[in-house]
Amino acid sequence: MTKTASSRDLYLRLLQYVRPYWKAIALSLCATAVMAATEPMFPALLKPLLDEGFAKPGGQMENPLLIPLGIVGVFLLRGVFNYFSSYGFSWVSNRVIADIRAELYGRLLRLPSSYFQKHASSVPLTKIAYDVNGVASAATNVIVTVLKDGLVVIGLLGWLLWLNWQLTLICFALIPAVAWAMRTFSGRLRKASRAAQVSTANMVQVLQESAHCARVIKVFGGEAQEAGRFLKTNNEVRQQNMRQAVAAAATNPIVQMFAATAVAVVIYVAQVQSASGQITVGSFVSFITALLMLLSPLRHLADVNAPLQRGLASAESVFQLLDEAAERDEGTVDAGRAAGHLVFANVAFRYPSAERNALSAVNLDIAPGQTVALVGQSGGGKSTLAALVPRFYNPDSGSIQLDGVDLQDLSLHSLRRNIAYVSQDVLLFNDTVAANIAYGDMAGASREAIAAAAAAANALEFIERLPHGFDTMIGENGNNLSGGQRQRLAIARAILKDAPILILDEATSALDNESERLVQGALENLMQKRTTLVIAHRLSTIEKADRIVVLGEGRVLESGRHDELLVKNGAYARLHSLQEQTESLREPA
Numbered sequence: 001m002t003k004t005a006s007s008r009d010l011y012l013r014l015l016q017y018v019r020p021y022w023k024a025i026a027l028s029l030c031a032t033a034v035m036a037a038t039e040p041m042f043p044a045l046l047k048p049l050l051d052e053g054f055a056k057p058g059g060q061m062e063n064p065l066l067i068p069l070g071i072v073g074v075f076l077l078r079g080v081f082n083y084f085s086s087y088g089f090s091w092v093s094n095r096v097i098a099d100i101r102a103e104l105y106g107r108l109l110r111l112p113s114s115y116f117q118k119h120a121s122s123v124p125l126t127k128i129a130y131d132v133n134g135v136a137s138a139a140t141n142v143i144v145t146v147l148k149d150g151l152v153v154i155g156l157l158g159w160l161l162w163l164n165w166q167l168t169l170i171c172f173a174l175i176p177a178v179a180w181a182m183r184t185f186s187g188r189l190r191k192a193s194r195a196a197q198v199s200t201a202n203m204v205q206v207l208q209e210s211a212h213c214a215r216v217i218k219v220f221g222g223e224a225q226e227a228g229r230f231l232k233t234n235n236e237v238r239q240q241n242m243r244q245a246v247a248a249a250a251t252n253p254i255v256q257m258f259a260a261t262a263v264a265v266v267i268y269v270a271q272v273q274s275a276s277g278q279i280t281v282g283s284f285v286s287f288i289t290a291l292l293m294l295l296s297p298l299r300h301l302a303d304v305n306a307p308l309q310r311g312l313a314s315a316e317s318v319f320q321l322l323d324e325a326a327e328r329d330e331g332t333v334d335a336g337r338a339a340g341h342l343v344f345a346n347v348a349f350r351y352p353s354a355e356r357n358a359l360s361a362v363n364l365d366i367a368p369g370q371t372v373a374l375v376g377q378s379g380g381g382k383s384t385l386a387a388l389v390p391r392f393y394n395p396d397s398g399s400i401q402l403d404g405v406d407l408q409d410l411s412l413h414s415l416r417r418n419i420a421y422v423s424q425d426v427l428l429f430n431d432t433v434a435a436n437i438a439y440g441d442m443a444g445a446s447r448e449a450i451a452a453a454a455a456a457a458n459a460l461e462f463i464e465r466l467p468h469g470f471d472t473m474i475g476e477n478g479n480n481l482s483g484g485q486r487q488r489l490a491i492a493r494a495i496l497k498d499a500p501i502l503i504l505d506e507a508t509s510a511l512d513n514e515s516e517r518l519v520q521g522a523l524e525n526l527m528q529k530r531t532t533l534v535i536a537h538r539l540s541t542i543e544k545a546d547r548i549v550v551l552g553e554g555r556v557l558e559s560g561r562h563d564e565l566l567v568k569n570g571a572y573a574r575l576h577s578l579q580e581q582t583e584s585l586r587e588p589a
């Protein structure tokens with residue numbers, strides 16, 4: 001988007017979300033038009049009241065109830081149509097908010113893993129939770145104000161022209177002055193709104209971290225430090241909001257000053273005209289009343305610049321997320337039920353902005369049903385290699401094949417349908433036990449199948465002891481369960497999926513001995529007849545693997561069975577010896 005055309009293009013894009021509700025918009029506009037048309041009726045009723053009522057001998061009209069009833073009728077009519085207008089536009093506004101949020105969330109689900117490495121999780125959350133409200137305000141509320149108050153201005157100006165065109169021309173001098181004031185402060189408002197969005201995202205990030213790390217904060221006495229972080233971000237939000245308020249508040253008094261000047265000139269000219277008999281008392285009062293009534297919609301039209309600029313700034317933020325490139329999925333081949341033959345051919349990969357490759361010239365041939373353990377020092381490329389299989393990332397060079405087909409040629413859904421994943425950091429949802437086991441493609445699984453998967457994962461015993469069994473809510477990320485219980489639920493989820501390829505990312509490294517025994521037994525059930533990639537932390541857990549691959553600085557250093565690698569006395573033997581020494585030091589004397 002070019003700088004000169006950005007505001008227009010942004011607004012036209014916003015209106016695309018309003019277009020599906022054009023019928024509701026049209027009805028609301030009709031109600032708005034009727035309401036605006038009644039606006040000049042009140043000053044119009046004052047003219048006959050003064051000229052034919054108070055000014056006549058005796059001070060009474062032929063039908064004294066006519067004008068009072070007319071005033072009541074005008075305001076009753078305005079109230080009814082104002083209700084329908086407000087309700088209609090509010091309905092459209094909330095539908096637009098819901099539509100944009102749904103589209104944003106859909107985009108969020110399709111973003112590549114690299115996006116979440118570059119951006120804090122608070123960034124998309126802030127856009128979805130907060131920025132969308134500003135977008136809807138610009139898309140609907142601004143339209144309402146412009147149309148409603150614009151029609152009122154047109155109606156009142158028409159009445160003013162009919163009463164006294166000379167005095168009305170004086171009022172037209174307001175237009176360039178108001179336009180100048182709005183243009184002057186538009187840029188400042190937009191800039192302050194952008195800064196406020198960034199500050200809000202930073203504040204949300206601090207809140208997320210405080211909730212997630214609550215125990216660390218308490219144990220290490222970090223309350224004061226976190227309070228200071230929040231105070232800083234909270235103050236940044238306040239400062240940016242005040243910058244918006246200053247720019248918005250400056251517009252209103254400037255417009256009012258121009259208006260007051262116009263009213264003063266009108267009163268002076270009216271006195272001159274009255275002296276020469278060109279204007280009656282009723283005409284003058286009607287004119288002044290209409291002119292004063294004109295100030296309110298003019299002020300609203302001047303004030304609309306603030307929410308418009310905030311809305312356009314929010315639109316920029318929202319559309320940045322919507323325009324993020326989704327995961328590349330150009331594959332058209334359906335993998336079906338894969339056999340699980342994986343081949344890594346000269347694979348290289350480097351993370352964005354990294355100084356060196358995470359993987360370089362990796363070659364592996366993994367037969368169907370084979371268990372391959374990936375070991376090595378931290379940063380050696382184990383997790384990166386495993387992450388390339390479900391295409392969380394794509395290799396920079398080389399290729400990965402599944403059953404002879406390049407992963408790039410497979411559709412993402414069909415590829416991932418063949419993969420189950422269990423990590424050290426168990427990811428669960430704030431739902432029931434059953435819903436966490438039967439998740440995603442398996443959401444329609446029977447209770448019998450869920451129970452069988454739980455039994456195979458050594459989880460059935462503890463599930464049956466829960467207050468509501470499989471229907472027990474487990475809390476955010478399973479906070480109501482122990483680490484071993486959460487891990488076994490994740491394994492049950494993988495067992496139920498029954499995928500031919502299994503990725504285990506240090507699935508037992510953070511467990512106590514008893515939990516590790518139960519989880520290891522569940523993993524052995526899960527690994528049967530599956531192609532399995534095991535990222536191992538404790539070497540003792542992978543001694544039975546069909547093959548052990550030692551990675552260092554992104555390259556394959558060694559490959560073979562446990563006994564073979566010990567005999568070679570190479571990198572694996574050194575790792576094994578070092579871990580034995582470490583564990584012996586941990587044993588009680």
